[in-house]
Amino acid sequence: MILEVDDIHSYYGLSHVLFGISLSIAEGEVVALLGRNGAGKTTTLRGIMGLTPPSQGSITFQGDEIQGKPPHAIARMGVALVPEDRRIFPDLTVRENLAVAERKPRVMAGGWSVARVYDLFSGLEKLDGRKGGHLSGGEQQMLAIARALMGNPRLLLLDEPAEGLAPLVVRRLAEQVRMLKEEGMTILVTEQNLKFALELSDRAYVIEKGQVRFEGTAEELAKNEEVRGAYLAL
């Protein structure tokens, strides 16, 4: 298991948001985290990234406890987050956005460089000098993923990547994510859009009110009408 989340509880201020979420991901797997708005998906990802540290429970990444570590340390260990609202730096150019995330190339071969992400996201190259704030939604999403890759992550956290994008753009995005998967990238993706998620992922968790309600393969979930009806917006 590359990532193991064990019984984490999280608070926002005084409100208890996560009530003992546990999940695990194996190397090379794509796992979907599904649930309605407010179910706790984003909080779970933020918890893993160290942005909203859980108040109890443990998170291990490649066997190391990362619970309680600052976000930058977690990022440097190989976790990268593509947040829900993309959070592109609006005043920085596309290239600068990428450069911020660039870490010194690891020993391992095949590290990501600006040239390589431009290869993967062919649309970005011609936007090289444009300010992040002037990109369209789809372009921002590409940039957000590309930026996350610049840190050479082993685990990519994708928070609702398809949200607010036109169907055509979503399709292209799915393709790009699949290419990443083929390269062996481990991905945890949250979605409300069941179709998009199931198309890509090997396994899925469904959460509701901060607790895991279902866990299984994509096929199992696709067949389980009950869970889909009860916990997911279709």
Place this chain on the structure above:
Amino acid sequence: MALKRCLMLFLMVLALSLGALSLTACGGDPTPMVIEVEKVVERTVEVEKEVVVVATPTPAAPAGPPIKVGVLYGLSSIAAVYTQGAVKGHNLAVSEINAAGGVLGRPMELAVRETHLSPTVAVRETQSLVLEEEVDFLMGTISSGVAQAVSEFAKENRIIFIDSLAQSSTTTANLGHRYVFRSATDTVISGRAVATVMAERPETKYVTIGPDYAFGHDAVNDFMGKLQELKPEVEVVAELWPPMLNPDFTPFITAILEEKPDAVYASMWGGDQINFIKQAIPFGFFDQTTLVAYNMDLDILKAVGAEMPEGIVAGSGFPWYSLDTPAAQKFTTDYFNATGEQPMIGALQGYTATLVLAAAIEKAGTTETEAVADALEDLTIDTPTGRITIRAFDHQADPMIWVGSSVQSEELPFPILTDLVPVSGSDVILSIAEVEARRAGQ
């Protein structure tokens, strides 16, 4: 977690304080002190010998309940350079008085309080002194606003207040009353003393510049009124009023230079005056015009130091470095022996105020307020700078002012005023008619 932070904070404060203490311990000003002292002492040795011969046998130690005097000053910030010395002057006078048998055989005792240059704080501290410490008299204050507030308190509560430092003429002239007295010069004496000297000189085209509050305006008006009276052809081509505590005088300097005045009268004090002079030098200011300063004592002379341009005309209430009178030299030596410092003007003024009060109590034979107030009126005593009288009509004293021009000294490690012209305070003090006119105008 909280404990750790607490510890860190504590360590931080500790480190800061230790740093502060070690800095002071290293001695901020290591260079010239020793030389100066020798000079001062050398020049006063003979006088001292005389004093020793004349000295009387030790009198009886004072007994009975002490006569308590409240002393109020802004002891920090911009005023410190005047008031720290003033408190030491008060202390020197008290120890001399008590060594000589006290006042009415009773010891004199001071209670010093900080006003933070705030009238509100000053009044609260005055109340504390009068109600808690039960002081019999009040002395002190710097900054005219504080003096005025304490003076109002004295008036309402019928307690004697001797203004020892604050200069604004308003306190005794316009708003004077039975219980307020001033043993120091006011803006009229200081301003007019300089004006009498400037009236003899050729300059006629003036620019004035002064801090934008009561004192600054009083000082400019008192100088210019006298000068124009003595020399009607003098004209003022511009009046500038920078705020107090102004760090950058460049725009004022460039504006003045465009006017091409013969002379510039400046009533800034302390840091403002230093800023102005130092920033004006490289503009060739002192080659183009003559600066006339309200006063220039050790605080400014030392701070400007070797850069001090020659030929600035200024008044001084205590140019001890040039005064050969035994009284002045004795005070300088005693003060140095007691404190290890050269006396600045504040030291003299604090010392004088204490002597005035003690003499009045002796004369009245009681500490009862009305009797002492009566005794203070027309009281004449000898001070280190000569004899002064507290005028009965407005309770303003008439100390000497010396007017001279700046020069780099060959003997002393700081510039001094030279070619000193002594101006007797009684020659330039507001006339009684003028005081009456001002009071009628209120």
Place this chain on the structure above:
Amino acid sequence: MLLSVSSFTSCLSDPGCVVFQLLGGLSMAMVLFLIASGLSLIFGVLRIVNFAHGSMYMMGAFTAYWLVSRFAGTPGHFWIALVLAPLVVALIGGAVEVVLLRHIYRRSHFHQFLLTFGLILIIADVMRMSFGGEFKSISRPDLLSGSVSVMGRPFPEYNFFLIVVALAVALGMWLVLQRTRLGRTIRAAASDREMTSALGVNVPLLFTMVFALGAGLGGLAGALDAGRGVAISPTMDVQIILLAFIVVVVGGLGSFGGSLLGALIIAEVTTFGILLLPQFALAFVFVIMAVVLLLRPWGLLGKPLEE
């Protein structure tokens, strides 16, 4: 003051006078710029309005004084002080960030105001304890003690030096911010510190560096001003902080170019205002600030803050 108005018009018709006044204003502007840019940088990245920034300026001046008197015999002691003083202040700034500020980023902005207000009081008292209340001053270096003729009027060499140094700092800062990795990271953190940390940037360390840099700029202004002949005393902080606020409010909090523009406007308006209406010259500054706040509350080159 009719007389002064006439001198103003006569100045405007004399190019020598105009250039001379402009230059005088420029040297005032440059000091203001150095202070304001530090204040603005700290706000831009840390989102903290540092009321104690004037104290950094004051510490710069005191440190310069202390170094100059320490190295009194050494040739070039002024230059040693000018280089070391900002570094010392930067170190102190960094320590303040680590020990104090770091704990309150998540608190409401009133706690931040309170903390920096407390720092003003403490630093002033510590300076007073260390150096006393007497006015200190240091002398210009011999190299720059003279003056040069500008359209027939002597203008201090030191002020030219000051203008050049400040412009060099401005250019250097701009290059660092726009062209270097550090600058990129600072700009990223300014717009979204959380995302920046999620991308592997050690944001706490970056904040310490930025606060130290801002404090160092304040300290540099203090040291430069000390050399210009500004009297050094424990009240310098309060004198300067209000002016610095006016500059950043006019130029735009958090905007580097805004600090430069704001400083130029405030200094030149003051300079020419004194010629025009000496009685009210300094009120112009407040009027400009009020107008800017009413029309463009986020300043001329700033960006609106979301609530």
Place this chain on the structure above:
Amino acid sequence: MPLLAGAGLLVAAPFVLSDFKVILLGEIAIFALLAVSYNLLLGYCGLVSFGHAALFGIGGYTLALILAKTGTPFVVALVSAPIMGAAAALVMGFLALRLAQIYFALFTLAVGQVAWSVANKWVSFTGGDDSLAVTAASIPDPISSPGSESLYFFIVAIVAAALLVLYLMVNSAFGYTLQAMRESPTRAEFVGIPVRRYRLLAFVISGLFAGLAGGLFAVHNHFVHPEMLFWLVSAQVLLMSLLGGVHLFWGPALGAGLVVYLRDSVQGVFPELTEKHLGQILTLEGLTLGAVALAVAIFLPLGVGGMLQRAVRLAASRLGARGRASGEGPAPGPPAFLGTAAAEEPRGRR
């Protein structure tokens, strides 16, 4: 019960304490009113103003000017002070409330400083730095002497009445609306609350009581000085409020008491020490108040009042006080705007 005991203490105080302590208590009462009025903006609206000193000073100058320049009876002057305070607040608030947080703070700072420079510069009207006396003759006899019991009771009675009015106000629908707006202005706007108008009303009420406090201060001190309007006074009121605890109605009053008391007790404690070790006479007031400010900002975000409240609750639950112990869920804590946890965590591009 505690209320009665407190009232009893206040009534007994002047008979037990020295005249000077009675003066200090009067000052505490006035600053308590000022700080509580300030907290209407700070605690209830989440707005930091640095112009509050100006409203305080305007109240003081109104009373002093009316008494000094006209023959109007004292009562009229006393009533005019809060009215002018409110009027000034209306103008200041109208302009300032369009601005968000930090710009609001800076704008009020600027307006306050303009008011201060007017008081300083318009010497012929305000007396400038020479201050403006409120003579004993212009104040009705029983309350004309500082330190007297009658003046003390006069001040305490007015302050108590004003605090009662404020208390009722913040515990009415108006007060709850303010708090709802503070938590989320956008949501409040969404459900149809005219946020700006409510805040303006709060600002005006705050100015009303600040003006009253200023008037009382003029009576208490027998003079007014431009320093009443200086921004550092606002900063001190901020310290008082945060020290006492801004989420409690009486927190700022407690803070006012602590600051005034602390300042009085550090005066005169250190001079001998500093003279001996530093060769100068210093009070270290700045060091003390500064350390308190740091301590509050870092360790006591809820203020002394908040800490006391917590301690009392904890003690109550330990003693197993009847009924609801705080067993379930987190202890009732501060409102979210104090940002104890992640509530204020920067989200998005803020």
